Amino acid sequence: MPEASTLRVCALYPDLMNIYADRGNLLMLRRRCEWRGLGFELSSAGLGDPLDGDAADLYYIGGGQDRDQERCAADLHDEKREALAAAAARGAVVLGVCGGYQLLGHAYQLADEELPGVGLLDVRTERVEGPRLIGNIAIEVDLPGAAGAILAGFENHAGRTRLGERAEPLGRVLRGHGNNGADGREGARAGTVIGTYMHGPLLPKNAWLADWLITTALGDGAALAPLDDDLERRAHDEACRAAGL
Amino acid sequence: MNRLSLEVPVARAVGRLARATGRGGGTSLPGKVLLRLDPDAIGRLSDRLSGGSAIISATNGKTTTASLVASILEGAGRRLVHNRAGANMAGGIASTLLTAARRGGGIAGDTGLFEVDEFWLDTVTRQVRPGAVALGNLFRDQLDRYGELETIADRWAALVAELEPATCLVLNADDPLIADLGRERENVTYFGVEDDAMAMPEMQHASDSTHCRRCGAAYRYDAVYLGHLGRYHCPNCGRTRPAPAVRAERIQLHGTSAATFTLATPLGSRSVRLPLPGLYNVYNALAASTLALALGVGLDAVVAGLERAAAAFGRAETVELGKTTLQILLIKNPAGANEILRTLALESDQLDVLAVLNDNIADGRDVSWIWDADFELLATALRRVTCAGTRAAELAVRLKYAGVPESAIAVVPEFSAALDAAVAAAGSARLYALPTYTALLALRAELTARGHVSAYWREAA
Incomplete structure (x- = not known):
């Protein structure tokens, strides 16, 4: 029998970029691996820590308060950009949620300064005068093997993100605001690099995406054993209803 | 015709109508109507309170802290105007004052006691001009509604800066965000827990504000009691938790029924049996005791009030x-x-x-x-x-x-x-x-x- 695969996850700045309960996503990945007999290893890289671009199959960066995001932006750009780019180039999954999504783009323009991004996604974000984009949201995604699937969640962001020519959106907004509240697009994807404004515990509302990420990150083409997802499906339906679907 | 003499009966009638038609307790609707008729009504009505007012805010524990303060003050003979049902935005506070208002510029009570929503604290405080303000904690809460923690902390800091010097400020020394509000001020009394047996082995996941607001370095905790509350210091700039004047020591938690502790104050120490559970209620009792002492209540009355307390709504x-x-x-x-x-x-x-x-x-x-x-x-x-x-x-x-x-x-x-x-x-x-x-x-x-x-x-x- 072949040795069971192990999913290696690296959380970036878990003590700072965690404001909307991002640990819910990591917990989903852990349990759904464990229940299938797959290994799960979680490491972390904080401010000033070196990042090993070979050490994980999935890199996760969540959302933070303004001041924390600013400190992480500089560190991510100066200390970790090359390793993260190398990881993405070899097919590791990089998932940026909310503030983390903004940092995966080229830059985040604030009123009086610009936060540098790592440029793994061809997007730019600008903070504009006007209300934060807040509320339940549902999108239809276009992912390999999951075309037309629905993601439901919650967004809360002041930044407006616009896609460049080389970026494709993660999905089409069915309900809610999305990247900028204007063009009907939500998130961005380039290969295995994904950014989304659907913040915090996105995976608990969309167990199918957790499995898609596990499969893609392991990259061994093996199908995952099915789980009893009755509660997860009900939570997904509930989140869709909350968004007005 | 005296100001408010018309608005008060109109707004009251709205409250009766709301109850009669079964639309909830009508706890904030009459106040909202009153504020529409007279935006300064909170200030005008609270000015009628001969003993002044006290305000309490926090993310967690507002209602319980206020009910403990009420128990203490009422035991000490004060007659309170208090938003007891927990309607704590401007409309709810206006409604409470409205209910107490009497013809000819009177009011049924001598002391105002108001728990105030974090987001409404500055607006309400500017109107009420309280003699004392107690601030308990700031935790993550409803980010979709309130914005980020530090935004609230900044608003509170701006409010504190404009308070009259005579206003007593009662602050939780164990919450770095709250403790910082008193750094530049006279007339501040800090409270805190001093009991290593209550320390948790590690920080909880939802912990906030564990970085020094002055220099940005991560605070080092010598003890974590609850969330990000504890004994902390900044290893970089040397800022430390202020020494609390009112302390809970030798704490014992009795399941979901009660907590006992030694209440140490500048007036002496007493053992307290608090008929409310959990360390979080010990913090509420500390805030209430410190506020009551700041309002001039004696220590025996404080302890009696705590021990007589009943659980607040829910x-x-x-x-x-x-x-x-x-x-x-x-x-x-x-x-x-x-x-x-x-x-x-x-x-x-x-x-x-x-x-x-x-x-x-x-x-x-x-x-x-x-x-x-x-x-x-x-x-x-x-x-x-x-x-x-x-x-x-x-x-x-x-x-x-x-x-x-x-x-x-x-x-x-x-x-x-x-x-x-x-x-x-x-x-x-x-x-x-x-x-x-x-x-x-x-x-x-x-x-x-x-x-x-x-x-x-x-x-x-």
């Missing part, structure tokens, strides 16, 4: 439902929920729980916070948990991933049916209800309809 109160005793513990954000969960885990490993998660505006539309709360504490402590509310299934998923066996989890979204199912499952055992805010209101309405408790707005009168 905060550990119990209701008898036939052979089942229902204990209601409001949960609304990670830090508060963690303390409830910690308290429950001490109580039993065979708990019957009715957990109700709503996502209405007053709960916060965003239910992300349940993934920050440490439901893992109950992983092996639940005999049966019934999940209800508009987001019942997500709560069930949270519990499943916390390690609760799926066989112990039932999902019954509809509230009344969930209550029946949970009571039937509990039998003669105690049933713990953990509702979010609007679920608490619904639970009380349901219990009232079944004849078990009187409507809170009547109790609050």
